[in-house]
Amino acid sequence: MSLRHEGRGMYRILVGLDADPERAAAQASTIESLPAADEEITAILAHVFGENPEGRSVHELEGVRRVASTFDDAGIDYEYYEASGEPAPELIAAAEELDVDMICLSGRKRTPTGKVIFGSVTQSVILGTDLPVVTVSPEE
Numbered sequence: 236m237s238l239r240h241e242g243r244g245m246y247r248i249l250v251g252l253d254a255d256p257e258r259a260a261a262q263a264s265t266i267e268s269l270p271a272a273d274e275e276i277t278a279i280l281a282h283v284f285g286e287n288p289e290g291r292s293v294h295e296l297e298g299v300r301r302v303a304s305t306f307d308d309a310g311i312d313y314e315y316y317e318a319s320g321e322p323a324p325e326l327i328a329a330a331e332e333l334d335v336d337m338i339c340l341s342g343r344k345r346t347p348t349g350k351v352i353f354g355s356v357t358q359s360v361i362l363g364t365d366l367p368v369v370t371v372s373p374e375e
Contacts, residue, residue, distance in 0.1 A: 247335040249279045249316075251326045251360070252298045257373040258341035259298030263305040265371045266339060273310035278302075279333055281316040283325040293317035323359035330366055338368045 248266060252259050266278055280302055282293045293299055293315045306313045316333065318325040330338055342357040361368045 245277050245312075246275050246337070247277050247279065247333065249281055249326065249330045249333060249335040249338045250302065251322070251338060251340045251356070252280060252282050252296065252302065253322075253341075254296060254298060255341075255373075256298045256301050258343075258371075259302050260305070261371045261373040262339050262341050263302040265369065267305060267309050267311065276311055278306060278311060278313040278339075279316050279329070279335065280313055281318070281326065281329055283322040284317065284319045285322070287319060322356045323363060326356070326360055327363045330364060335366065338364065338366055339371065340368060341371050341373065 250262055250266065252262065266272060266276065269276060280293065280299050282296055282299060284291070294303075299315070303313060305311075316329055318329060326338065326340075329335075338360060340357045340360060342355055357368070357370055361370075
């Protein structure tokens with residue numbers, strides 16, 4: 236996969252983050268390992284709030300802070316994005332709105348049967364977009 240996107244000079248990756256800092260760390264590590272990450276990539280750190288009675292911001296979430304810190308240390312550009320609603324459709328809409336080149340998600344460990352029966356945000360995003368979707372899982 237080429238990281239140079241003609242005409243823009245930057246490769247934009249939507250990083251769909253949830254509340255789990257270990258999954259966030261795995262996503263950060265994956266993006267950090269991409270070629271020329273510190274020169275060519277802008278990551279959009281995104282979180283979709285299902286319910287947010289406290290009025291929290293994306294910047295306040297532990298996983299988002301962890302990724303931002305990793306990217307600060309690695310020299311990777313990033314932006315923040317937050318929305319409210321159902322995660323999969325909101326992430327797909329964000330990817331289109333923000334004109335990203337790829338989506339990076341971290342799924343929960345489930346059996347193949349469990350994924351079919353219960354579904355997942357990751358599966359819904361993969362099926363709902365034509366963009367490449369990279370999925371990572373935290374290391375044991």
